[in-house]
Amino acid sequence: xKKQFQGILMGAAVAVGLSSFAGIAISAEKMVYKSGDRNSxxxxxxxxxxxxxxxxxxxxxxxxxxxxxALWSKVDGKAGKSCATCHGVESAMLSDLATRYPVYNAxxxxxxxxxxxxxxxxxxxxxxxxxxxxxxxxxxxTIYMRNQSRGKPMNVSIDGPAVPFFEAGKKYFxxxxxxxxxxxxxCHEYYAGNRIRANMLTEAQSNGFPTYRLKWQKPGxxxxxxxxxxxxxxxxxxxxxxxxxVNLELYVAWRGRGLSVEAPxxxx
Amino acid sequence: MSEKFITQNMRRRDVLAMAGTGVVAxxxxxxxxGDAKAxxxxxxxxxxxxIGDKKTMAGGITLxxxxxxxxxxxxxxxxEVKSPMSSSDYVKxxxxxxxxxxxxxxxTFRFTPESGRARVSxxxxxxxxxxxxxxxxxxxxxxxxVKNAVKVTIGGCGG
Amino acid sequence: MxxxxxxxxxxxxxxxxxxxxxxxxxxxxxxxxxxKKTGKTIPRKIINxxxxxxxxxxxxxxxxxPAVSANPYVSxxxxxxxxxxxxxxxTEDGGGVTEKSVDILVA
Numbered sequence: 104x105k106k107q108f109q110g111i112l113m114g115a116a117v118a119v120g121l122s123s124f125a126g127i128a129i130s131a132e133k134m135v136y137k138s139g140d141r142n143s144x145x146x147x148x149x150x151x152x153x154x155x156x157x158x159x160x161x162x163x164x165x166x167x168x169x170x171x172x173a174l175w176s177k178v179d180g181k182a183g184k185s186c187a188t189c190h191g192v193e194s195a196m197l198s199d200l201a202t203r204y205p206v207y208n209a210x211x212x213x214x215x216x217x218x219x220x221x222x223x224x225x226x227x228x229x230x231x232x233x234x235x236x237x238x239x240x241x242x243x244x245t246i247y248m249r250n251q252s253r254g255k256p257m258n259v260s261i262d263g264p265a266v267p268f269f270e271a272g273k274k275y276f277x278x279x280x281x282x283x284x285x286x287x288x289x290c291h292e293y294y295a296g297n298r299i300r301a302n303m304l305t306e307a308q309s310n311g312f313p314t315y316r317l318k319w320q321k322p323g324x325x326x327x328x329x330x331x332x333x334x335x336x337x338x339x340x341x342x343x344x345x346x347x348x349v350n351l352e353l354y355v356a357w358r359g360r361g362l363s364v365e366a367p368x369x370x371x
Numbered sequence: 372m373s374e375k376f377i378t379q380n381m382r383r384r385d386v387l388a389m390a391g392t393g394v395v396a397x398x399x400x401x402x403x404x405g406d407a408k409a410x411x412x413x414x415x416x417x418x419x420x421x422i423g424d425k426k427t428m429a430g431g432i433t434l435x436x437x438x439x440x441x442x443x444x445x446x447x448x449x450x451e452v453k454s455p456m457s458s459s460d461y462v463k464x465x466x467x468x469x470x471x472x473x474x475x476x477x478x479t480f481r482f483t484p485e486s487g488r489a490r491v492s493x494x495x496x497x498x499x500x501x502x503x504x505x506x507x508x509x510x511x512x513x514x515x516x517v518k519n520a521v522k523v524t525i526g527g528c529g530g
Numbered sequence: 531m532x533x534x535x536x537x538x539x540x541x542x543x544x545x546x547x548x549x550x551x552x553x554x555x556x557x558x559x560x561x562x563x564x565x566k567k568t569g570k571t572i573p574r575k576i577i578n579x580x581x582x583x584x585x586x587x588x589x590x591x592x593x594x595x596p597a598v599s600a601n602p603y604v605s606x607x608x609x610x611x612x613x614x615x616x617x618x619x620x621t622e623d624g625g626g627v628t629e630k631s632v633d634i635l636v637a
Contacts, residue, residue, distance in 0.1 A: 149437065149439065149440075149441045151446075152442075154447065155445070155447065160535055160536075160537040160551040160553060161553065161603050163553060163600075163601035165553075166533050166534075166535060170533070300524075317441065317444045318442060320445075320557070321601075371441045371442050444599060445599045445600075456609075469597055473596075474596065474597070476595040477595055477597040478592055478597075479593040480591070480592045483587070483588070483589050485585070485609050486606065487547030487608060489607075490606065491592075491606045493602070493603060493604045494598070494599040494602070495599055496596075496597045496598070
């Protein structure tokens with residue numbers, strides 16, 4: 104009985120053809136992995152890990168690109184709408200979205216990142232329940248949306264109303280914390296290129312997020328990464344989507360200005 | 372503490388802090404609990420179960436492994452066997468074995484003349500640095516074998 | 531529920547040998563891990579088989595063990611004989627199957 108049930112469930116995944124691929128294909132030569140003195144985490148990875156990222160069929164996170172494309176057009180909530188109902192199946196807005204976010208949201212009076220925008224749209228425009236932060240659906244939709252900007256240079260705005268949030272993010276990055284009393288800057292600027300045992304320290308660039316981590320064996324959000332890095336120094340991780348993390352996200356995105364959006368990247 | 376980790380520009384205070392709390396300690400990748408059980412003898416036994424008393428020979432088969440695997444969760448490997456892949460002379464199967472994982476078997480691949488080329492790529496788990504063995508069974512009954520070592524750096528730090 | 535992606539060239543010449551790639555999302559639970567909270571062993575659940583048929587017969591087959599990575603990926607070759615689907619069938623422990631096909635045009 105149980106066996107049969109599983110068979111049916113898996114059988115439901117039957118689909119045919121190649122045409123359903125949603126991913127943005129950019130040849131590796133067009134990608135910018137170095138901009139000024141800034142280097143993508145890609146440049147620190149082994150050539151085998153780079154090869155997994157470079158091959159859209161071999162990169163396991165592309166399953167999420169397909170799933171996200173389906174969610175984009177899936178009707179959900181009381182209003183009977185999907186994202187595509189208003190934005191279209193092909194949305195020009197997505198072509199540079201990942202380069203611009205987080206952005207200042209006047210109504211909220213603070214910065215807002217893509218995950219938060221997704222949930223705001225779901226609640227206000229669709230009458231649908233928000234996705235949980237690290238859920239498969241949130242990851243899939245975020246990966247799909249950010250992937251549409253793949254190859255475009257990171258270019259967040261830090262002017263005008265964003266200034267105080269940018270400053271707060273920079274401060275967080277530079278501040279020592281946790282039992283180890285270390286800042287993001289300690290590991291990712293002073294010691295980038297050095298090994299902590301098995302891990303090659305990179306420059307903490309966010310251009311590839313959500314990233315498929317070999318360690319996680321699945322994709323994860325930037326805030327999951329922040330939480331992990333906080334734990335590494337024995338500091339209390341903050342909540343997903345906390346103001347501090349969104350400000351930090353803005354600062355980290357600015358540090359990576361000019362680097363190509365790689366979402367979904369593959370990292371150790 | 373690995374020698375590479377202590378670099379000239381690294382502040383002593385940071386190094387000590389990280390060493391002291393075990394952040395830099397090697398941890399298992401957590402895929403397999405318990406001790407590794409595969410070893411060269413277990414692999415030899417597994418091969419014998421597949422090919423019987425046939426002799427294996429070197430050459431005609433290549434095994435591509437990364438020099439250093441960044442993460443033992445996902446190690447890309449490839450096997451290629453020299454063969455015309457004609458209806459009278461082709462590779463029937465390739466078996467892959469691990470000498471350092473909890474069990475020797477990794478995968479078996481079956482080819483036909485319609486394969487055209489006897490090459491397969493996959494990604495495998497490696498709990499530690501070890502030898503990987505690939506065995507090719509040919510349609511004429513011959514068996515080719517290759518063994519290569521791979522070094523695995525294990526993820527143990529950083530969220 | 532497992533999801534898969536497969537890739538082959540859209541069109542090839544008869545007799546040409548071409549590369550095929552396939553990836554499926556799956557945890558590949560080894561059966562050797564312990565649940566950190568309960569201390570109980572998490573039961574094994576892996577995809578143990580991939581069979582690929584083309585032109586009415588199996589052109590590539592494989593048996594997998596827990597040492598195959600999560601989200602298993604494989605690439606291999608096929609000689610073009612006729613237009614039609616290349617069909618992939620993955621089977622997991624317990625018998626559940628996932629299928630996917632890709633059509634190729636042989637000129």
